[in-house]
Amino acid sequence: MERKLPRIITAALLILSLSAAAQVTDKRVSQKNVSENGQPSLITFSDVSTYKGTDSQKVFKEQLGLKDNQSFRKVKAETDKQGYTHEKFQLYEQGIKVEFANYTLHSQNGKLVSMNGEYYNIENVKLTPALSQQEAFNRALSHTHASEYLWEKPQDAKEIGYEKPVGELVLLPDMEQQGEQRTTDKVRLAYKFDIYATKPLSRGDLYIDAQTGKALFYNATIKHLNDNVHARKVSASKSESKETVSAKKAIVAANAATRYSGTQTIQTTLSGSSYILLDGTRGNGIQTYNSARTATYPTTNFTDADNNWTAAEYNNTNKDNGALDAHWGAEMTYDYWSAVHGRNSYDDAGAKIKSYVHYNLIAAGYSSNNNAFWNGSVMTYGDGSGTGGFDILTSLDVAGHEIGHAVCTYTANLAYQKESGAMNEAFSDIWAACIEYRAAPTKSTWLVGEDIERRSGHVALRSMSNPKSEGQPDTYGGTNWISVSCTPTSSNDYCGVHTNSGVFNHWFYILSVGKTGTNDIGSSYNVTGIGIDKAAKIAFRLEDVYLTSNSTFANARTSGIQSAIDLYGAGSAEVIATTNAFYAIGVGAVYSGSTDTTAPSAPTGLAASGTTGTTTNLTWTASTDNVAVTGYDIYQGTTLKGSSTTTSYNVTGLTALTTYSFTVKAKDAAGNVSAASNAVSVTTTAATVSYCASQGNSTADERISKVVFGTINNTSTGTAGYENYTSLSTNAARGSAYTITITPVWTSTTYNEGYAVFIDYNQDGDFADSGETVWTKAASKTTPVTGTITIPATAVLGATRMRVSMKYNAIPTSCEGFSYGQVEDYTINITASGTIEAEPIAAGITETTETESFALYPNPVESELNISLSEANGYSYKIINTLGQQLGSGQVSGTIDVSRLSTGIYLIELNNGAKKIVKKFAKQ
Missing domain, CATH: 2.60.40.10 (Immunoglobulins)
Structure with a gap:
């Protein structure tokens, strides 16, 4: 918490913005950046400033020249973990709101540190409309030219909280100009209507000139996953309930065999005699509904009788398992925002996240179902067209992307056009990558939509690491860049928001992992990554605290650097990386905060310890530098493995029984890098796995008496809730079918028992992968119970774990503790299909046939x-x-x-x- 005013001011003096830097004569101001209309976009204050956080009206008058007929009204205030208080204000002209004109004051310890936003010096504006609200509304309908509107469907409108618009009178800046094009403070009196058309489908704020009736600007609320793909009954096999679920009903965990992410744990709710996809543990709830291939928003639930949402039930021609991805994806998105950024749902007020699966975009006027979108209230997923298009669009990163648009609405509220719209799209991709990295780290973090991609010649919708591979630019104004000197319409993707987003995506990728190269405008760069976690904190602070509705890439650079200063201090490695990552994408200059050219000394004494099958711990002696060492880069051979700010690093992701060579280099704030340390060679041990715990809490009334599988024929007398019989094993050949028999025993009363058997086929230490729940049986009093298990051809050869579970009155999952029943673990030795070719035994040696002992x-x-x-x-x-x-x-x-x-x-x-x-x- 040492990042006080002097450090912030020092960095501010060293950082150049693409927006003009005004000459500062006020000693209270250390830096003033102005937009092209001449109005301040960012002001930072020096240590001689006496402004307090409570001096809002005074500072607006003195620093912005706020007129007597103008006022700023506070709309939000919050304090962050760094101790900054951020107060956001809305500009009004003679009592009429100036759309997108917000300014935020940033203070620490009661003292004003900086201020930023959009301001318009308005003169000679007409404030009396020539058109009535109804006349303007008629013009809005004529411009939209739809055949159906949501207010004509009262039930759907009620479900998503939408009402027929009455029109709000506002002052709208000239939206035809953005960035360097915006040279005036011209505003127009306009009526603002939230128009939700259902055929063809669209939703957005439409601004109608209150004098002429002309449509001035359309700010799309429905933001599709990808406008470069043509987007312009599925009745779930268990879909039935239309009731409003009471929060009092039982919320329970369940296993769900998702379409794209294997078996995952989700939260469901018991409703009557069935379970529905309603999670009441996160915010005000997460609920997933079935639109049943209609273009409507019904309250139809997906249901399951035993709360075991298996592939056998849901991996059907209707693609109903996609609903499980949507539900789990919404839960993981909520968890990311809560755990990483301390945010309670997308609005930070616990808003319920509703998802609608099997929505029919064709019925809504589009040419295919190859899309998903946030409609301003709920998540909406199309089924896709399969080959040549997409699979059902409910993958984890799609959920994170679309809900990310909702986060943007409640933070920067970036206008959906030109550069601000491109950043709107990019932030959604950034959060999709972060959520996927956290919840499913084995997926391709830097690809967007790889799970749903079914088009020939494409691996994903977009690539953040190589945007050009999917037709996007990686440099501002470079190859594939779409000019923003256009009139934004849906047909030109609002001046290329889905295309130009690749540049900002690439900034985040470079900031996270680093990159060396030359961009499309000839700038050579060398950026040391800071990791996705730090990059995400900088990106969210940028979106949440500094950006405004009409921000450009240049504004993002200035405020992104300020965000890094706030979080990590002036001159830090994070500030340098942020600056140079913008330089790498063609936005602004390379970091020039220091003339230091002296590299640190090479680290010494590199050693490895605690090596396992997948990890090793490296330690070394600290380097020295003429200024300061800011961190160390760890190399595996010539590949950058990771970075550390201390003299140790835990290397993960290694392969068992493999030899590796590691070195370490030190770096300083100016970007100087030392020579390599001594090399250390490490050979990993054999792979080990550790399985989750599962047990019955009581075997007093029932337990497992006997298990027979292959040559395992075990009569158990153990009475613990978990019994480890991994010393007992049997061979099981790939492609062969085996009978399993489980015999229960009851003390007195006979109860219904449910069963499940799990085998870790890929030997990764869990039973969560597809197909590893190998047999289940619903609760019954049958004794014994039998089933057939076929060993798949893909099973890894060798010894692995088999888990046998018996649970009172329900089918158990692989990692749960339950009230009554028992869990037993055994060893299965997976062998190749067919018989082992036997060779004759040498003369005089006889093989023993008796094997009981x-x-x-x-x-x-x-x-x-x-x-x-x-x-x-x-x-x-x-x-x-x-x-x-x-x-x-x-x-x-x-x-x-x-x-x-x-x-x-x-x-x-x-x-x-x-x-x-x-x-x-x-x-x-």
């Missing part, structure tokens, strides 16, 4: 052979090849290392002097 597993084996004997004492072993040659020997102690054996068939001979056992095994 003996077990050998896994077989085939990769590295460690496990020996289980009923008489464990005194056995020695020999390993013999099929020619009778001895290759190894020793005392039996549970496991034998056979990793050095070549692939083939071997025999193991066990002998305690009184008994000899000989058995074949296969080495993979």
